[in-house]
Amino acid sequence: MTAETVMGMVISSQNIGETDRRIVLLTREKGKIAAFARGAVKPKNPLVSATQPFTFGEFFIYPGRDSYTVTRADVSKHFDFVRKSLDKYYYASYMCELAGYYTRENLDASDILLLLYRSFQALMSDAVEDRLIRYIYEWRLLLINGEMPDVFKCRKCGNENVTHFSVSGQCTFCEDCAGHDDNSDRMLPSVLHTLRYIAAAPLDRLFSFKVSDEVFAQLKDITDRYLETYRRYDFNSLHFIEENIIKT
Ligand SMILES: [Zn+2]
Incomplete structure (x- = not known):
């Protein structure tokens, strides 16, 4: 040995x-x-x-x-989240549980490790809201695992003027193509911009923006439904967040 x-x-x-x-x-x-x-x-x-x-x-x-x-x-x-705040501790626990879900022994996890490290730095810094860090982390983790939809063009016609997000189709559509899909959601332009930024920004600038309450609400709604649809696992630490932090 x-x-x-x-x-x-x-x-x-x-x-x-x-x-x-x-x-x-x-x-x-x-x-x-x-x-x-x-x-x-x-x-x-x-x-x-x-x-x-x-x-x-x-x-x-x-x-x-x-x-x-x-x-x-x-x-x-x-990262001493307990001393910092209990909310941050819950978010960090959830991020760890999610990272554990997406990784296996002997499979390269260096990208996820780096993302986790950066997310923890962001949580410790207070520059970005905890709740937004969580959603940035989720999308970036999906991206690393090839599970984030292409948010840069319409899946049907390739048009870059994307306006709708389809949870059921795991894709985005332009105005014309969305007309044929009743299940897609019209995105606020800032929500699309946010998703594109998360998908493309270098890691060291990933946690460097803020969003309005309106944009956050739609980002949260789309992300929550997307993850609920495709994740086959019940996260203990997510219940803590839902019960103790999110009261809306
Ligand atoms: Zn289209």
Whole structure:
């Protein structure tokens, strides 16, 4: 058994018994992996802080029969959302759960890891509203997974003058072609602009805009319905957001 070093983020952490901890790491090298951290609950053990959720760094692991074992970690960043606000903690938990849903062991997850890291930086900075960060993250994650519709042209005729979003068709339409589809929604021009920006902006400028309440409401409506239609999983952390943060 050879020890290896991976760079990644703790996306979930669970105590096992009195002293140990099982974590899930999203890594640059190995995708999503489960790892066991012996003694990580004992006070004074250096793994206590390194194995908390939202911790980013280098992890020294060796493979076992069912999972890896973490022996040491060099933490480069811990995002302390609990201290910042409970809302941010809920959003960050949901983002981790969603990242876990879309990743597998030995599948390249470096884009998603980077997106998660940038999203966490945005949550910590307060420059953009938490609720908007969540929707930017969702769409960008869909984009990485090839599940975001083409928002730059009408699917039917290729016209770039897109006006409608079709949840059921997983696509966008121009004015003429939308006439044949009763299920599509006319988008506010700013909603289309927002979706196009999310799809095309470089990662370091992704979280750099704001939207009006009206634009946010439509973005939320389209995104929620789109994800509900195509996601086959019930996210625990999403219930927390819906019950504790979103009251409208
Ligand atoms: Zn068209």
